Amino acid sequence: MEGAYILLFFLLFLHKSYAAVLHIISDSSFLTDRDTLVSPARIFELGFFKPGSSENRYLGIWYKNISIRKVVWVANRDYPLLGTSPLVLKIVDQGILGLFNNISLIWSSNTTTLANVTAKLQDNGNLVVIDQDSGVIWQSFDYPTDTLLPGMKLGRDLLRGKEWHLSSWKSSQDPAPGEFTLGADAVGYPEYKIKHRALVKVRNEPWANQLLCRIVIGNKSLAFTYDVIIQEVSKGQLEFFWATREMVVGRRWQSINMTQQSCACLDEKRFVPKNPKGWETGDWSSGCIRRAPLECKNGIEGFIKYSNLKLPDTEYTWFDMNMTLEECHTKCLQNCTCMAYANPDNTRSICLFWFSDLLDIVQPDDIGGRDIFVRMASTELGNNV
Template identity: 50%
Template sequence: MEGVSICLFLMLFIFIFLNKINAAELDIISDSQFLTEADTLVSETRIFELGFFRPDNTENRYLGIWYKQDTSRTVVWVANRNHPLPGVSPLVFKIVDPGILGIFNNNTMIWSSNATMTSPNATAKLLDTGNLVLIDQQRKMTWQSFDYPTDTLLYHMKLGKDYSRGIEWGLSSWKSGQDPAPGEFTLRTDLDGYPDDKLKQGALVKFRGDPWRNLLVTGSSKFDKNLTLIYSAVITEKEKSFKFYVENTSLISRLTLTSSGELQNWVWVEDSKNWKLSLEYPIDMCDTYNVCGAYGTCQVDWMQQTCTCLDKQKFVPRNQKNWSGGCVRRTLLDCKNGSDGFIKYSNLKLPDTQGTWLNMSMNLEECKAKCLQNCTCMAFALPDDTLGGKGCVLWFNDLLDMRQ
């Protein structure tokens, strides 16, 4: 009996040892330490986790990042979304010379980080922001997953473009709940003029966000009594970018573009251990892009959408029954004789900024003078009142997509 007990003990010990090898939680990937299908890479305070996963009802395998405490495994980033891996052949995620991350299927690389800067002896870590980074020996970042978003925007991720590196940040929906390949909906920054973000279905604009602003919003919500949201915009020759984050880092939130074309903000509720929808765009009919046409404004009263002309004395609807034609002038604009001037509008969503002229050093009076010099200038505005009265946007085309 004693010999049998020793044998059982040794077998149990070997089983536990092998199971530990085959299901490890790593904190780093290096030249000598790689990730297999059973392993995961975990951020320092265990907020995020990276590993291989299979979407529901499919055998395709992907490498992705999700929230570790979320047992439903809500994926926020996918590496090989264009290269699903069917079958049962073993997968490995590792670093290869000269410092590139790669997914290997039977020793064949099917996805790589494609880093422009490479370095031997590089290491990869998953940060508590959800950013997978590749770092060289001098602790310099050579690649990051935040530069290649999929369908989800996390805190400190950016929308826009880095002109110096030629990298553009935007979201693209999953094709379906079971297929993370890029779907038909995208959220990207319109960089032709003062930047704003447009949600498109193919080439068709479905929804336009407000023009960018630096903004600090302090208040309370049902998720956090002391909520401070921080919106940060950068507009320079080298970069145009926009990001958001919260002052209270314990509040976990994500912005996701769904496969059906909704932009949803979800907040993690720790007490119930699940996600709650806090906001969804489009909100109402007035969020439909350019629903009232040129020089038309949209307003929702008692759940009913109404369109009106921006200035009822100067404009008239092109078609009372179909507002897609917008509004037209009653009389031609008299710019040269100076009989026409400007009217100030408040609490109005700025018109579509595509094709606008931008100068971030002008003040409002200089902006007005600049607009008066050109009879094709339709409007001017200070885009961001947090910039100390600086910044000028001029519109030269029809004014589109306004709402109260």
């Protein structure tokens, strides 16, 4: 096999000493380190690049017609190509899309099929391997790097056990996975979080169908996908790149920085700091507790509505995709461990239940938060049952 690869490169550079723009890769049409693969409408381009001042080479995808190159996907981010050895991307044995140097296989799509196979770059930036009999058998959208393109997903494929998440570059010169990730929790109602290693740095609102994103919650997947922006995670920040739906006119990157926050109890009339001394010194880790403890006697407890909030962390929650708020109230009241309930998406009937501490409730700076109904002792209810 090694001899065959050496012969391949000998023939390759004997007969092809010019750069080419390709629209398809097959077993007879291959991409060298001088070529690029371009999407049909010339929106995206795939080729080899060197990040920053690094001499390492990578196979990546970027916007073709935006002057400041922004690489949005990297194939061999864990396997830099050193030196100046010739490179080729080609369909080989049993439908594998493989990246080779003159010694070995560097990266592959890890696919297997006996049918004729081609690889194409779509106008949404998705590199696909297509089996003529069964269609797409592999796609780069299933392996995001640090950027979320319109149509990509973050979340989980429940059938295949696959997770879609972003991970930062190690540095501007090294696209290997860095210490920051953006993804969804493995349990509970889906929401995405930026983590520094295992530490949660930023948590979003629990998923809801909003202007720029679509939410998919079903038996096969839990995911959200954006319509009109690129989202990148870098050094614990989110950067947004705005463009038209046709993705041909780029504007500029905007960074969202992590900010330091102060804490307050949700309701100072009904909640107090669990550790008052720590609270005074800026240690809010113990959170707040109810002034009147819950007793859960004969259903006499109830719920108080708090509005315009970023809902609590949903890692330890249960949800029903077809339940009214009235049904939520009844079901939560019947379970003494149910601490709160809410509808995270006002466009449809969803009930989200919390069964542990309510963590990371935030009052947004602008209107647009959600309502949450928090379980309280009967002595705290007054006229708010």
